[in-house]
Each structure stands twice: as structure tokens, then as C-alpha cells.
Amino acid sequence: MIKKIHYILPCLILLSGSLRGQIGGFNTYQFLGFTNSARMAALGGSSLAVNDHDLSLTQANPSLIDAEMANNMSLSYVNAPGGINYGFVAYSHTFQKAGSFSGALQYINYGKFTGMDASENPTGDFTASEYALNIGWGRRLTPLFSIGANGKLIYSQLEQYRSFGIAIDVAGSYTSKDQSFTASLIAHNFGIEISPYVSGQRTPLPFELQIALSEKLKHIPLRFTQTFTNLNRWDLTYFDPDDPDNQPDPITGEVKEKTGAGQFADNFLRHIVLGAELTIAKVVQVRAGYNFQRHKELKLYGSSSISSGLSMGAGLRIKMFHLDYALSFDIPGKTRNYLTLSVNFREFTKKQ
DSSP states (O other): OGGGHHHHHHHHHTTOSBOOOOOTTSOSOGGGGSOOOHHHHHTTSSOOOOOSOOGGGTTTOGGGOOGGGTTEEEEEEEEEGGGEEEEEEEEEEEETTTEEEEEEEEEEEEEEEEEEOTTOOEEEEEEEEEEEEEEEEEEESSSSEEEEEEEEEEEEEETTEEEEEEEEEEEEEEEOTTSOEEEEEEEEEEEEEEEOSSTTOOOOOOOEEEEEEEEEOSSSSEEEEEEEOOTTBSOOOOOOTTSGGGSBOTTTOOBOOOOHHHHHHHHHHTTEEEEEEEEETTTEEEEEEEEHHHHHHHOOTTOOOOOTTEEEEEEEEETTEEEEEEEEEEETTEEEEEEEEEEEHHHHHHHO
16 A cells, blocks of 8 residues: 555646745755755755665665664765765664654865956955754664654854844655565755844755655566655746747747646656666675756756766675765766765674
8 A cells, every 4th residue: 555655756746735836946055955965966966765775875764774784883974066965974772761863064165266346356265155054863663664853053154244044854654574665754954044144034945745655676686766745836947039949030030838738747757766776796885866957957058968867886885884975967077076984883893
């Protein structure tokens, strides 16, 4: 019965909230939605419902936090175009009565900039960076259901402007008895900008509602992942005057418009992120993912390349060490590199 969710969930997107356009530029603290985990990036760059005790996934899905992650540490680093880098360091501990907790420091460094006044006179170099201190909690309610939450203290410094805010993520997950199927409902970044950059001008946070699914095949070591993103808004399209499809006909002056079915298909696919993960000899994992929304936002006009939105990566599991790498393609010639190292100190203690 639960697995019928694969067929029901696409319909839920049609009932999602407000009809808004392009999602960029409306919110502050956009870095909270950036993908930090290399494993998550390789599988499309959105939240995952994979219940296999991977601490790096809990920053996006706190309902995955469990006792098996106790005394685990995860460090992640992302090298992005333009000299931008970001990542996190996380640690997990379990208390017998209170549940399992994780603590993480998430950051993004935008690099150094040269300041100019209105007359283009140099005013000195400045930096820009943002941080979030995350405290996560997870608890298994039954053998099949678990819940979790992340609380975030956020600090942002952009040149002379500073801002402070708070946010929470809440999530719930269902995992089948044989551990092959997991479904998660996740609400990201419900919060407020307490101290805005400019007094009296608060900006909303990048709230997002997602549903994530994963299923591992019984006779093949292959897992498929699927995430339905931005369920709180249906229209993710926007008008781009530079798009050749939006240029008027040189003879008639008319702009060719998409059919109703074409508009529906375009918007529907923007809500879906797909991924696949193949495990080899229980040690190596090979991954690939595709994010249609990212492809539409980053594609270059006049180019037939579909690499934008594509991601891939690999993982290596050796005893107490887990090393993951991912590569995501933004635009031709520009990529992001993700590296995540996880260490299970509990295994080290057992050996001692």
C-alpha cells in the first residue's frame, strides 16, 4: 500500500500552494538550500530518503538521525565556480532517553571583492560569508516511522551589512520492514530574519516543502531515488527575454507560445529530481542524478548540451571511513566539486 505513493505523489504537486514565478531573488539566506553532501549532490542535489545511517544526509533530512550514527563525524567541502566554497562539519551523539542528536556548523565563503563608489573609485576590499549553527534531533517512533528536526542559528555578513535569523526543518520518514523502501516528508527553513540587513526590511527565508523517495532493488545492488521539490509552489517558470523561444517573429511580430500541455510538462518536470546508486562489492558506490529545474535555469542558449543539471559521483566505504566525491555540471566548462569524509569513531573505540 505504501509503495503506491510512487503513483499518487505526482498528483499532489498539482494541489501545491501559491502560484509564483522564478524562485530566485525572493529570499534571504539562500545558502541554507545549497547541497553540501557529496552523496546528495551526485544523486541530483536535493534531499534524500536513504535510511542507511549516513550522517551527511541529515542536514537536509533530520528524520534520518538515529542511534547508529552515534559518535560519527562528517566533513564536507564544495568548490564552486567564481572562487566560492562552502560546506559543513557535523557530529552525532545519542542519549538513551532523549534520542539522537547532531550538531553541525554550515558555512559559505563568497571570497574577496573590490569595493567601488558610484564614481568607480576604489573603497577597499571586502569579504562576504554566511554561517548556520545547526542542532538536529531524531527519534524512531516505531520500527517503521521516525521523526526529526533541525534548529538553526544563522549569521550573514555581506560587506558592511549583517543579519541574524533562526529557522527550523521538520521531517518524518517511513521505512519498510525489509529496509528497501523509504519515504520522507520534509519542510525546510521555516523561520524569520530577526535582525535584517537594513532596519525594518525583513526578507522571508527560502521555505520549501519536499517529498523524497528511495527504493533498493531486491536482487540487484541498485537504488533509485526520487525527490519532489517545491511542493509549496507550482509555477517555477519565468519569462526570459533572451530566450530565443520568446523572440517575436521577424515577419509577423508574434511571439510563439507553448501549448497548455507543453507548459504543464515543463513545470511538472521542474519539480522532479532523479538519481541512481549502484553498489559494487559492498565497498564502492557509483552514482548519477539529473535535476531538470537546474538544467532549465543554467542552460546556454544556442547550445545543445544537456550537461547542465547532470551530476555524478562515487563513494568508497573502508571500515570506519566513508569517502564520497561528486561532480555537478552547471554550465559548459563550469563544474562544482564535492568532497565528503565521514568517520565512525564508534568502530575505532570497539577496536581499542
